[in-house]
Amino acid sequence: xxxxxxxxQKGISCNIFDQEIRTMKIQGQxxxxxxxxxxxxxxxxQVKVSGRVAFKNKGISEVNVTLKDTYxxxxxxGQGNFSFETSEKGSHILTFTHPKYETxxxxxxxxxxxxxxxxxxxxxxxxxxxxxxxxxxxxxSDKKRATALLTPIDIYTTAGADGQISSALNYLPGVQKxxxxxxxxIRGGTGTESRIFMDxxxxxxxxxxxxxxxxxxxxxxxxxxxxxxxxxxxxxALYGQALSGVLMLESVDLxxxxxxxxxxxxxxxxxxxxxxxxxKDYSFxxxxxxxxxxxxxKALNFNTDFIDAPHGLNGDLNFRVKTKSGGFxxxxxxxxxxxxxxxxxxxxxxxxxxxVRLKGKNTYHNLSFRQKFGKYLLNVGGxxxxxxxxxxxxxxxxxxxxxxxxxxxxxxxxxxKAVLERKINKISAVRGGFELNNTNEKLNFxxxxxxxxxxxxxxxxETDLGFSNALSAKIGVxxxxxxxxxxxxxxxxxxxxxxxxxxxxxxxxYGLFYQNPESKYINGPAELGFQNSQHxxxxxxxxxxxxxxxxxxxxxxxxxxxxxxxxxxxxxQNQQIQTALNNDGYGYAKGLExxxxxxxxxxxxxxxxxxxxxxxxxxxxxxxPVSLKPNFAAEHTLSAVVKRFIPEWKMGVNLSYTxxxxxxxxxxxxTFDNGKAINYTRNEGRLKDYNALNFSIxxxxxxxxxxxxxxxxxxxxxxxxxxxxxxYGYNFSVDGSRSSAVVPxxxxxxxxxxxxxxxxxxxxxxxxxxx
Amino acid sequence: xxxxxxxxALACMSLTAFAQTDxxxxxxxxxxxxxxxxxxxxxxxxxxxxxxxxxxxxxxxxPPYYAAFSQIQKGRVMMRNGNMQELDGVASQxxxxxxxxxxxxxxDNADIHLLKKMANSLRMMVxxxxxxxxxxxxxxxxxxxAEKLDAANPRIALIxxxxxxxxxxxYGGSKTKGLExxxxxxxxYNNYKLKTALDPNWGRxxxxxxxxxxxxxxx
Numbered sequence: 001x002x003x004x005x006x007x008x009q010k011g012i013s014c015n016i017f018d019q020e021i022r023t024m025k026i027q028g029q030x031x032x033x034x035x036x037x038x039x040x041x042x043x044x045x046q047v048k049v050s051g052r053v054a055f056k057n058k059g060i061s062e063v064n065v066t067l068k069d070t071y072x073x074x075x076x077x078g079q080g081n082f083s084f085e086t087s088e089k090g091s092h093i094l095t096f097t098h099p100k101y102e103t104x105x106x107x108x109x110x111x112x113x114x115x116x117x118x119x120x121x122x123x124x125x126x127x128x129x130x131x132x133x134x135x136x137x138x139x140x141s142d143k144k145r146a147t148a149l150l151t152p153i154d155i156y157t158t159a160g161a162d163g164q165i166s167s168a169l170n171y172l173p174g175v176q177k178x179x180x181x182x183x184x185x186i187r188g189g190t191g192t193e194s195r196i197f198m199d200x201x202x203x204x205x206x207x208x209x210x211x212x213x214x215x216x217x218x219x220x221x222x223x224x225x226x227x228x229x230x231x232x233x234x235x236x237a238l239y240g241q242a243l244s245g246v247l248m249l250e251s252v253d254l255x256x257x258x259x260x261x262x263x264x265x266x267x268x269x270x271x272x273x274x275x276x277x278x279x280k281d282y283s284f285x286x287x288x289x290x291x292x293x294x295x296x297x298k299a300l301n302f303n304t305d306f307i308d309a310p311h312g313l314n315g316d317l318n319f320r321v322k323t324k325s326g327g328f329x330x331x332x333x334x335x336x337x338x339x340x341x342x343x344x345x346x347x348x349x350x351x352x353x354x355x356v357r358l359k360g361k362n363t364y365h366n367l368s369f370r371q372k373f374g375k376y377l378l379n380v381g382g383x384x385x386x387x388x389x390x391x392x393x394x395x396x397x398x399x400x401x402x403x404x405x406x407x408x409x410x411x412x413x414x415x416x417k418a419v420l421e422r423k424i425n426k427i428s429a430v431r432g433g434f435e436l437n438n439t440n441e442k443l444n445f446x447x448x449x450x451x452x453x454x455x456x457x458x459x460x461x462e463t464d465l466g467f468s469n470a471l472s473a474k475i476g477v478x479x480x481x482x483x484x485x486x487x488x489x490x491x492x493x494x495x496x497x498x499x500x501x502x503x504x505x506x507x508x509x510y511g512l513f514y515q516n517p518e519s520k521y522i523n524g525p526a527e528l529g530f531q532n533s534q535h536x537x538x539x540x541x542x543x544x545x546x547x548x549x550x551x552x553x554x555x556x557x558x559x560x561x562x563x564x565x566x567x568x569x570x571x572x573q574n575q576q577i578q579t580a581l582n583n584d585g586y587g588y589a590k591g592l593e594x595x596x597x598x599x600x601x602x603x604x605x606x607x608x609x610x611x612x613x614x615x616x617x618x619x620x621x622x623x624x625p626v627s628l629k630p631n632f633a634a635e636h637t638l639s640a641v642v643k644r645f646i647p648e649w650k651m652g653v654n655l656s657y658t659x660x661x662x663x664x665x666x667x668x669x670x671t672f673d674n675g676k677a678i679n680y681t682r683n684e685g686r687l688k689d690y691n692a693l694n695f696s697i698x699x700x701x702x703x704x705x706x707x708x709x710x711x712x713x714x715x716x717x718x719x720x721x722x723x724x725x726x727x728y729g730y731n732f733s734v735d736g737s738r739s740s741a742v743v744p745x746x747x748x749x750x751x752x753x754x755x756x757x758x759x760x761x762x763x764x765x766x767x768x769x770x771x
Numbered sequence: 772x773x774x775x776x777x778x779x780a781l782a783c784m785s786l787t788a789f790a791q792t793d794x795x796x797x798x799x800x801x802x803x804x805x806x807x808x809x810x811x812x813x814x815x816x817x818x819x820x821x822x823x824x825x826x827x828x829x830x831x832x833x834p835p836y837y838a839a840f841s842q843i844q845k846g847r848v849m850m851r852n853g854n855m856q857e858l859d860g861v862a863s864q865x866x867x868x869x870x871x872x873x874x875x876x877x878x879d880n881a882d883i884h885l886l887k888k889m890a891n892s893l894r895m896m897v898x899x900x901x902x903x904x905x906x907x908x909x910x911x912x913x914x915x916x917a918e919k920l921d922a923a924n925p926r927i928a929l930i931x932x933x934x935x936x937x938x939x940x941x942y943g944g945s946k947t948k949g950l951e952x953x954x955x956x957x958x959x960y961n962n963y964k965l966k967t968a969l970d971p972n973w974g975r976x977x978x979x980x981x982x983x984x985x986x987x988x989x990x
Contacts, residue, residue: 061812064819064823066822066826069827071797071827073819073820075815075816075819075820099860099864256904256905544856546855546856647939
C-alpha cells in the first residue's frame with residue numbers, strides 16, 4: 001500500500017488510520033473515509049469533568065486538578081469546586097495537587113457523559129505549618145518571622161534596655177523589675193532561679209561582679225547572638241537547675257562580611273573586627289573595650305557616691321569553622337575585669353561611712369560543634385569559666401578608714417553537654433543526651449574558709465510528637481545527680497499544643513524542676529537536698545501578620561526550698577551571711593500575663609508592645625519567719641515599648657515605660673534560743689511604686705548610601721526621663737532602728753555614643769567566584 | 772480514489788499538525804492571560820495551568836518558567852496587599868519551578884536568574900531589616916548574574932528600574948532615576964529579539980505605565 005508507506009515515511013503518527021487503511025477494502029472507501037474523518041473530528045467533542053475537593057469536609061481552594069498527561073484540568077475555587085471540559089476519552093488518571101496537602105490520584109473513565117469526581121485530601125505535615133509548643137516561651141529568631149521578639153535590633157532600639165539582653169527582657173511578660181541585683185526574676189522566682197545558656201552550654205556568670213545593692217551588667221555583647229528563646233516556665237528537659245525559667249541564647253554563625261567597628265562614648269571606647277574567609281567557610285574576630293563612668297559622674301547627679309568610679313577592661317575572641325563534611329565549630333572566649341568603690345553613710349552611730357570596694361575578674365570560653373549525619377543531628381558543647389570577686393568592706397570615722405574586711409570568692413566552672421537528635425518523619429523528633437556541670441568555689445571571709453565542690457551529672461531524653469499540623473506534644477524526662485548533695489532526682493516534663501483556628505493556638509505545659517541550694521548559703525553542716533518547683537502553664541495565642549496577642553496563666557508550686565538563719569547577728573545586712581539549715585521551705589506563685597505586639601501593622605512605621613503581668617506569690621524560704629510575699633515580687637507590672645522609625649530623617653525614636661506596684665520589704669533578724677536559730681521580722685513595709693519613662697534616638701546617617709565606606713549609628717538615650725525617685729529596698733542597722741533606702745546609682749542617666757562599622761563587602765567576590 | 776485518499780491524508784495531517792502545535796496554542800493562550808490576572812487566586816490558577824502543561828511537556832523549560840513567574844506575580848500582589856507572612860511559601864513554590872526550568876534550559880538563562888532574583892526579593896520582604904543581608908544579598912547576586920548573561924534583556928532593566936523607583940530616596944532610591952531607567956527599559960523592549968514567540972516577553976506595558984504617569988504623581 002503506497003499510502004501507508006507514505007505515512008510511515010513521513011513519520012506522521014497516523015498509525016491507527018494507517019492500520020485501518022491496510023485492512024480496508026476498496027469498496028465503500030469513500031464512506032469509510034468520511035466516517036473516520038468525522039470520528040476524528042468527533043474526538044474533539046468536549047466532556048465535562050467536575051467535582052469538589054475537600055479536607056475534613058471543608059472545601060480546599062487552589063488545588064491543581066489535572067487530567068494526567070494532558071493540558072486539561074482546573075483549579076478549585078474558594079469552595080473547593082472545580083470543573084473543566086476535555087476531549088479525551090477512555091481511562092485516565094485525575095491528579096489533585098496542592099503544596100499543603102498530599103497529592104491524590106483518581107482513575108476515571110471518560111465516555112460521552114459528564115464525569116463527577118470528588119476527592120478528599122490529606123494534610124501534608126510540614127514544619128512550617130505544624131503547631132509548636134509555645135507555652136511559657138517566647139522565641140526570637142528568623143524562624144518566627146514577623147512575630148519575632150527581641151532580636152539584636154529589637155534590643156538595641158528598646159529605650160531603657162541599654163543594649164542589654166537581660167534589660168530588654170524586662171519588657172516581656174513574667175519578668176519582674178528588680179533594680180538592685182542582677183539576674184532574671186521570673187514569675188515570683190529569685191534572680192538565681194533562672195539560668196542563661198549559650199548554644200546549649202550554661203553560662204555561670206552572665207552578669208558582671210558587683211557590689212551589694214548595685215546590679216551587675218550583662219557581660220555578653222548583644223550582637224553576638226542572632227536569636228534567643230526565653231522561657232518563663234515549663235521549659236524543655238534539655239535544661240535544668242533552674243526553678244523559674246531559662247534564657248537560651250543562640251550565637252551567630254558566620255558573619256555576612258568582614259568588618260571593622262569602633263564604638264565611642266563618654267563611658268566607653270571599643271574596637272573590634274570580624275574576618276570572613278574567602279570561601280565563606282571560616283571566620284575569626286576579636287574585640288577590646290574599656291569603660292569608665294567618671295566623666296558622666298561629673299555631668300550627672302549620682303545618688304551613689306563612687307570613691308572609685310566603675311571602670312573595666314574587656315576583650316573577646318571568636319572563631320567559627322565549617323568543616324568539609326558539613327560540621328560547624330564555634331568558639332567564643334571573653335575576659336572582663338571591673339573595679340569600683342562605693343561610700344555610703346553608715347547606719348551605725350559609731351561610724352560616719354561604710355565603704356565597699358570591688359575588684360572583679362571573669363573569663364568565659366565556649367566551644368561548640370554541630371553536625372548532621374543523615375537523620376541525626378549532633379550538638380556538643382563545652383564551656384569553662386573562672387570568676388573572681390574581691391570585696392573589701394571598711395568604715396570611715398572622722399576621715400579615717402578602718403581596716404578592711406575582705407570577702408574573696410573565686411569559682412571555676414566546667415560544663416559539658418552533648419545532645420543527639422533524630423528526626424522521625426517531618427515534624428517529630430527524639431533527642432537525648434547528657435550534661436556535666438562541675439563547680440569548684442572558694443570563699444575566704446575573715447576566719448572563714450570555704451571550698452564548695454559539686455558535680456552535677458544529668459541525662460535527659462525528650463520527644464517531639466507531631467500528630468498533625470494542628471496537634472503536637474513534647475514529652476521529656478531529666479535525671480540529675482549532685483555529688484555535693486549525694487542525691488539524685490528525676491524530673492518529668494510535658495507540653496501539648498493545639499491549633500484552635502488558623503491564627504489561634506493554645507498550649508499547656510507541665511514540668512517538675514530541681515535546683516541545688518545556692519552555694520552562698522552553704523556555710524555550715526546541714527543535711528540538704530534539691531529544691532523543687534512544679535509549673536502549670538496555660539496559654540492562648542493569636543498571631544497574625546505583624547500582630548501577636550498572648551495570654552498566659554500559670555501556677556507554680558515550690559517545695560523543699562532551703563531555710564536559713566543569719567550567721568552573725570551583729571553585721572549590717574549588706575554583709576550579712578546566711579547559712580542553710582534544712583529544706584523545709586515552700587511557696588507558690590500564680591498569675592496572669594497579657595502581651596500584645598503590633599509591628600507596624602496598625603500605625604505606619606510604628607512598632608509597639610504592651611505587657612501586663614499579675615503576680616500573686618507567697619513563700620517561706622531562706623530566713624523568712626513565716627510565709628510572706630517575697631520582696632522581689634511586685635503584684636502588678638505594666639510595661640509598654642514604642643518604636644518609630646522615620647525614614648525621611650533616617651532616625652528611630654523609641655520610648656518605653658514601666659510601672660511596677662511597690663514590692664514589700666523586710667528586715668529580718670535571727671536570735672538564738674538554746675542554740676536554735678529563730679528568725680523574726682523587725683521591720684517591714686511596702687516600697688513606693690516603681691515608674692520609669694525612657695527615651696532613645698538612633699540616627700543612621702549613612703543609611704541607603706550604597707557607596708558609603710562606613711556605617712554609622714549615633715545613639716542618644718535618656719533613662720527615667722521624668723526623674724522618678726525609685727527605691728529598690730532598704731538597708732537596716734544592726735539593731736534595726738535605723739534604715740536607708742537602696743536607690744539606683746543615678747535617677748536619670750544620659751547616654752550618647754557613636755558606633756561605626758566599616759564593612760568589607762564580599763558580594764563582588766562571591767559573584768566572580770560563581771561565574 | 773487517489774484524490775480522496777490524498778484529501779483524507781491532508782485533512783488528517785492538518786489536524787494532527789494542528790494537534791502538534793497544541794502546545795504552542797495553549798501556551799500562547801495562557802501567556803496572554805498573564806495580563807488579565809489581578810488577584811493572587813488568578814495567578815495561582817494560572818500557575819496551576821502552566822504546571823499542568825509542564826507535567827505533560829516535560830522537556831520544555833517555558834511551562835515551569837511561566838509557572839514560577841505566575842507564582843512571583845501572585846507574591847507581588849500579596850506584597851502590595853500587605854500580606855508578607857506567606858511570601859516564603861510563595862517564593863519556595865516559585866523556586867521549585869525555577870529549579871526545574873533551569874535544569875531544562877541550562878544555568879546560563881538570564882530570564883531564570885532574573886526570576887530567582889525576584890523570588891529572593893519576595894523572601895526579603897518577610898522581614899526586610901533582618902533579611903537584607905541574606906535574601907537581599909542573594910537577590911542582588913542573581914540580578915548581577917542575569918545582567919552579565921544578557922545585558923540587553925529589557926526585563927532585567929525593568930526590574931532594576933522598579934527597584935530604584937520604589938526604594939525611598941534616603942535608602943538610595945529615586946523616582947526620577949527610576950523613570951529614566953523605565954525609559955531605558957522601553958528602548959530595550961523595542962530592540963530585543965525574541966527567539967520564539969513563546970519566550971519571556973512580559974513587562975513592556977508596566978514600563979509604559981510608569982512612563983505615562985503624570986509628573987506630579989511620580990514625586
